[in-house]
Amino acid sequence: MNSDEEKMGSMKSAVDMEIVGDNMSDIAEFTIEKYEYRIDSTLSPEVREKxxxxxxxxxxxxxxxLNLLRKQYLAGLFNLADKTLSEIVE
Structure with missing residues (x-):
């Protein structure tokens, strides 16, 4: 692991995965409830669980x-910072 990767790894993520997990459950439940409302019927517990x-x-x-894209974006920021610094000091 190079120093840029170490820095990127130590940068705090703006995403709290526990909150994301809760939101995923909420999104899934809401989507199912919306579907049930549209069809005016209730899914069986087995189908709902699946x-x-x-x-x-x-x-x-x-x-x-998205996390992979974030890592790629951060790598790009470090590369741009290196390039910009090189242009200034050379």
């Missing part, structure tokens, strides 16, 4: 992709 699980899984995958 739906919650599958929705949360899809949302977490999206969050993981």
């Amino acid at each position: 739906a919650v699980s599958t929705i949360e899984e899809a949302l977490w995958k999206n969050i993981e992709e």
Whole structure:
């Protein structure tokens, strides 16, 4: 691990994963309730459980992709800072 990666690793994330997890559950539940309202019917407990699980899984995958993009963005910031410093001191 180089020093830039160490710095990026020590930078605080603006995302609290516990809150995100709670929000994922809320989003899944809301989506299901909205669907049930639209169809004027209630899903069985088994279908509801599977739906919650599958929705949360899809949302977490999206969050993981976002975290990867964040790391790439931070790496770009460090590269830009290095380049800018080099232009000043050279």
